[in-house]
Amino acid sequence: MTSESETNEKKQKPIVPYLRLPESAGEKAYLWGSKCRACGAAYVGKRMACAKCFAVGDFEEIRFGEYGTLRTFSIVYQSIPTVEVPFIAAVIDLPEGTAVRANLGGIEPDPDKVVTLLGKKLQMYTVAVRQDKEGNDVIAYRYRPAQA
Amino acid sequence: MKPARDVYVIGVGMVKYGRYPEKTVIDIASEAVITALKDAGITMKDIQMVASGNLSAPVGQQIMRSVGQTGVPVVNVANACATGSTACREAYMSVASGAFDVAMAVGSEQMGKAGLLGAGRIMAGDPAYIPEGVLGSQMMPPVFSEWGVDHMRKYGTTFEDFARVAYKNHKNSVHNPYAQYQQEFSMEEIMNARMVSWPNTLYMCCPTGDGAGVVIYASAEKARRFGSKTVKAAASILTSDPWTASGEAILDINECTRLAAKEAYETAGVGPEDMDVVELHDCFATAEMVHYENLGLAPDGEGPRYLKEGKFDIGGKTAVNASGGLLSRGHPLGATGCCGIAEIVWQLRGESGGRQQPNAKAGLAHVIGLTSACTINVFVK
Numbered sequence: 001m002t003s004e005s006e007t008n009e010k011k012q013k014p015i016v017p018y019l020r021l022p023e024s025a026g027e028k029a030y031l032w033g034s035k036c037r038a039c040g041a042a043y044v045g046k047r048m049a050c051a052k053c054f055a056v057g058d059f060e061e062i063r064f065g066e067y068g069t070l071r072t073f074s075i076v077y078q079s080i081p082t083v084e085v086p087f088i089a090a091v092i093d094l095p096e097g098t099a100v101r102a103n104l105g106g107i108e109p110d111p112d113k114v115v116t117l118l119g120k121k122l123q124m125y126t127v128a129v130r131q132d133k134e135g136n137d138v139i140a141y142r143y144r145p146a147q148a
Numbered sequence: 149m150k151p152a153r154d155v156y157v158i159g160v161g162m163v164k165y166g167r168y169p170e171k172t173v174i175d176i177a178s179e180a181v182i183t184a185l186k187d188a189g190i191t192m193k194d195i196q197m198v199a200s201g202n203l204s205a206p207v208g209q210q211i212m213r214s215v216g217q218t219g220v221p222v223v224n225v226a227n228a229c230a231t232g233s234t235a236c237r238e239a240y241m242s243v244a245s246g247a248f249d250v251a252m253a254v255g256s257e258q259m260g261k262a263g264l265l266g267a268g269r270i271m272a273g274d275p276a277y278i279p280e281g282v283l284g285s286q287m288m289p290p291v292f293s294e295w296g297v298d299h300m301r302k303y304g305t306t307f308e309d310f311a312r313v314a315y316k317n318h319k320n321s322v323h324n325p326y327a328q329y330q331q332e333f334s335m336e337e338i339m340n341a342r343m344v345s346w347p348n349t350l351y352m353c354c355p356t357g358d359g360a361g362v363v364i365y366a367s368a369e370k371a372r373r374f375g376s377k378t379v380k381a382a383a384s385i386l387t388s389d390p391w392t393a394s395g396e397a398i399l400d401i402n403e404c405t406r407l408a409a410k411e412a413y414e415t416a417g418v419g420p421e422d423m424d425v426v427e428l429h430d431c432f433a434t435a436e437m438v439h440y441e442n443l444g445l446a447p448d449g450e451g452p453r454y455l456k457e458g459k460f461d462i463g464g465k466t467a468v469n470a471s472g473g474l475l476s477r478g479h480p481l482g483a484t485g486c487c488g489i490a491e492i493v494w495q496l497r498g499e500s501g502g503r504q505q506p507n508a509k510a511g512l513a514h515v516i517g518l519t520s521a522c523t524i525n526v527f528v529k
Contacts, residue, residue, distance in 0.1 A: 015279060016277075016279065073294060074346055076346075082275065082278070085281075089281075089284040090284055092397070093393070093394065097393055099397035099398070101279075101285070101397045103282060103284060111347070118297070118300070130275075138277060
């Protein structure tokens with residue numbers, strides 16, 4: 001009975017391996033990565049070697065915080081057929097020493113407005129973006145202006 | 149890297165960029181080869197090594213079957229948008245090293261109307277997990293737009309500043325019979341055109357198409373024998389992107405260019421202040437803006453002002469993209485690097501007609517390939 005209900009339950013799956021979804025209520029999704037013990041360089045996900053200092057296999061797993069700053073963006077009006085436009089494509093610097101690509105939410109795709117966010121603090125959140133072939137919700141991360 | 153011996157360009161050729169569905173890429177490449185051989189005053193019998201740049205296919209040997217099967221080594225090169233210029237470097241190195249006395253680089257591509265570059269690669273895989281448009285973008289227009297907005301964040305650069313790049317390059321293209329588009333646009337027309345990826349409108353994005361270009365290199369001794377209009381290839385540098393903290397999220401175009409520029413100027417024994425003509429990688433208007441500073445043509449943050457003051461116009465301090473650049477001349481990937489070099493060679497010979505930079509004595513051709521690769525080829529009279 002229990003196993004059957006579990007089998008039929010719709011699951012949530014992260015769109016990339018370095019997004020870890022909460023396993024129980026009250027937890028938050030977060031991005032995780034690898035920090036080089038030799039030089040401190042940070043990367044999303046797993047690593048074999050450090051591209052900065054060339055150390056091999058000397059990493060500790062790190063949990064990236066939910067905040068970052070807006071390094072740059074573009075408002076995309078033309079894309080592949082499956083993508084809704086316009087959307088705000090952004091690059092977010094993380095204080096742990098790397099950067100990620102993400103869409104910006106919580107703000108209109110109006111250049112005059114988005115420009116004011118450059119260098120400003122952003123907060124990560126997650127959203128279901130698609131369903132996969134098995135009916136699972138595919139979860140992506142986004143960033144929005146951080147609450148003051 | 150310092151070459152073991154001096155290298156000269158003895159011949160160049162290219163075909164007018166456009167869309168040629170009635171021709172094969174071999175036809176297009178062969179036309180460019182025959183033009184360059186004639187320019188150098190030699191035949192295929194004189195060519196000791198061939199490097200073929202084509203991103204779609206290894207067509208080098210097929211080109212030989214069209215223009216002359218001499219049995220010499222043929223190397224097929226692919227390096228994203230830097231494919232043609234990397235082929236040029238292979239040919240240059242084979243002469244610089246002393247291995248061969250005459251080498252030819254052929255860059256070719258047949259793209260037709262390819263639409264958004266990079267879409268095919270991005271669309272591959274399980275569709276529900278495609279990150280494009282959901283986790284930002286890896287398409288070329290947004291990535292190069294993001295580099296412009298990065299400049300905006302640091303220096304307050306404006307949409308109008310970026311549009312001015314396209315204004316200049318389209319204006320130059322009117323004088324280049326090899327350009328895919330020879331049409332001048334007003335600032336208003338550029339800024340009001342359809343927005344592709346802010347801040348780049350349609351006229352701030354390069355077109356795709358078909359094209360080919362050829363550069364023939366020779367040792368000093370062979371160059372003397374073959375002709376008087378030779379130009380010295382003073383440096384040919386290739387770099388990849390060094391580590392940066394943001395490198396995982398956005399492919400680098402700045403650091404690989406700065407590294408290549410430093411090596412290129414040191415090797416050539418000239419500096420940015422000596423550059424009379426520069427063909428740089430303006431795949432989007434935003435890209436040209438950051439490369440003024442990456443190449444040392446303007447101090448950091450001063451690119452927009454230098455552009456506005458006309459320093460990069462034909463007749464200015466350094467004519468940048470006198471050919472019309474990728475924005476007007478077009479960007480058939482494998483051909484691009486060879487044709488930027490051809491333009492610099494014509495400029496130094498004084499053969500660029502209505503787009504001629506007066507008294508041009510030194511110049512460089514710069515290309516970025518997003519993987520990332522950067523090539524800088526420096527030439528002096």
